[in-house]
Amino acid sequence: MRRKIVALWLCLVLTVLVVGCTRVEPDPTEAKVAVDPGVKHQEIGGFGGALAFYENWVTGSQEKEKIYDLLFVDLGLDILRLRNVYDYPVDDPDPMRHGVEFYHAAKTRNPGIKVLLSSWSPPDYLKKDGIMRGGTLKKDGGAFMYPKYAEYWRASLVAYADREVVPDYISIQNEPDFVTDGWETCRFDAQESSAYPGYGKALKEVADLLDAEYPDPPLIIGPECAGISGGRVQSYAKEMDLSQVHALAYHLYNGGDQDNPDSYLSNLRAIASAYPNVRIWQTEFDWPTPFKNAWLIHNCLVEGNVSAYFYWALVWPGEKGLVEISNPWQSAYYSPTDYFYYFQHYAKHIDSGYRRVGAVSDSGKIKVSAFLSPNGEKLTLVLINTGGARCEVTLGISGFPVNKTEIYRTTDGTQEKFAAVGSLGSGNMLVLNPRSVATVVVTAGPEQDEEGD
Structure with a gap:
């Protein structure tokens, strides 16, 4: 499974580079996001x-x-x-x-x-x-x-x-x-x-x-x-x-x-x-x-x-x-x-001592950042749909055994304000409404082996 996520990560990085060279990107209805806690960036104050x-x-x-x-x-x-x-x-x-x-x-x-x-x-x-x-x-x-x-x-x-x-x-x-x-x-x-x-x-x-x-x-x-x-x-x-x-x-x-x-x-x-x-x-x-x-x-x-x-x-x-x-x-x-x-x-779910880690989207209109807790047991993602269409986003998370997930979402111009909207769906999928922000809180659990690893 980790090899598949790494391959997805490399593919998405290439996609972002290609998309960045175009002038106009259509509003996505589907997107893929790859998260790699092994890629470390700045510590959060x-x-x-x-x-x-x-x-x-x-x-x-x-x-x-x-x-x-x-x-x-x-x-x-x-x-x-x-x-x-x-x-x-x-x-x-x-x-x-x-x-x-x-x-x-x-x-x-x-x-x-x-x-x-x-x-x-x-x-x-x-x-x-x-x-x-x-x-x-x-x-x-x-x-x-x-x-x-x-x-x-x-x-x-x-x-x-x-x-x-x-x-x-x-x-x-x-x-x-x-x-x-x-x-x-x-x-x-x-x-x-x-x-x-x-x-x-x-x-x-x-x-x-x-x-x-x-x-x-x-x-x-x-x-x-x-x-x-x-x-x-x-x-x-x-x-x-x-x-x-x-x-x-x-x-x-x-x-x-x-x-x-x-x-x-x-x-x-x-x-x-x-x-x-x-x-x-x-x-x-x-x-x-x-x-x-x-x-x-x-x-x-x-x-x-x-x-x-x-x-x-x-x-x-x-x-x-x-x-x-x-x-x-x-x-x-x-x-x-x-x-x-x-x-x-x-x-709310990113504190002092967390570290920003690798996260990339295959769509320029789906922004993503990810943050790992100091003890490595909690991963917080913030995703933003800057486009005007409803988008189904599939998350690929490398090197982090996913156990429990929680999603909080705010949709611009509506009464949905940091609302708890459940957990990730099948295949680690979530829905981003047009012009919305979602925080995904992922708690680690026992890592499980999968066929094909």
Whole structure:
């Protein structure tokens, strides 16, 4: 049987190469997928999202415990991203209390969840002209205040630790290449100039200080550029000591068209190719439609070698968050959005420590990725039918003794949302509706001999 699967694998790889050379592919009604857990790719860091801004709407909601259950139990979140608001000059006398509550709500429900603390801006006393919205780092005696900036980060960690909040990861500056007067930002360029500080210099100052003071400091990810166009991530990385970061991180607000997930491919591949031995994280984005967001996650994992993918807002007014919330002083309404269910296809059954393994489809419109658990006893597949026709997909799984299977499916524009639809049929077949996503969870069992092996 294994020889048959290997032959199918080689055949499908050749088919994909041939199909990739054609301009138009018809919507498939039948497809074959080959999975080989022996082909190893990146280790997964997890799937995450942010509780940042509108924090008081969440903590003020009378339904907040149910919201926390949705996020930290039902969704399967691996990493919670919080905003560092230490020493912020705001009307709220205790701006940190929201993040502290989120941290403990998450840890109570899932002790293994990790936390990323990101800074949108240092406090006003470290900013040029004393402004939080826009601007850049202040100078002292003609030099940028890198040491004071590092001290701010050390003091932040002390203040959070005093409230039993210990982040696993930090990002010293969110989107250093983007400024606006709409919310807190702080510009750091790839290289220092007379006008702007250098991100790499700030990174070194913070990392060196934390390494000197902590036996086990939080891991740093960065630079969290706003997008991936024009080689901007590479330009920042060139000026960074990459040994001081756990992962190279970026967002996707440029570098592709939100209505076409495949338009990001060239930039995703360029970064992956430039840093084959560096972890890559995508830590914020929410522009595509829910279905195309799942498609983009696939592209990031498979083509961009991304090991952690974060949706932007876990909770937000309107339909762009994973959970929609109303002003809690006017209504107790909350509800998971379509984004929640599409994100759940990846987050629920793929955890930190899983490894992406070989998976290929004979149709370009049937996307597939596969992930193996650390103990080798669970295999999770995510399949996406980007076409407009119902498709019967046959799975060939090499070197993994299939025992139990479960299928969860979401179909675009319908009420089918991460619905349990049974198990694989005869010949390991499943049905993908037009524009649908399916997660297939395969549990290993005793391997059985078959004639013809």
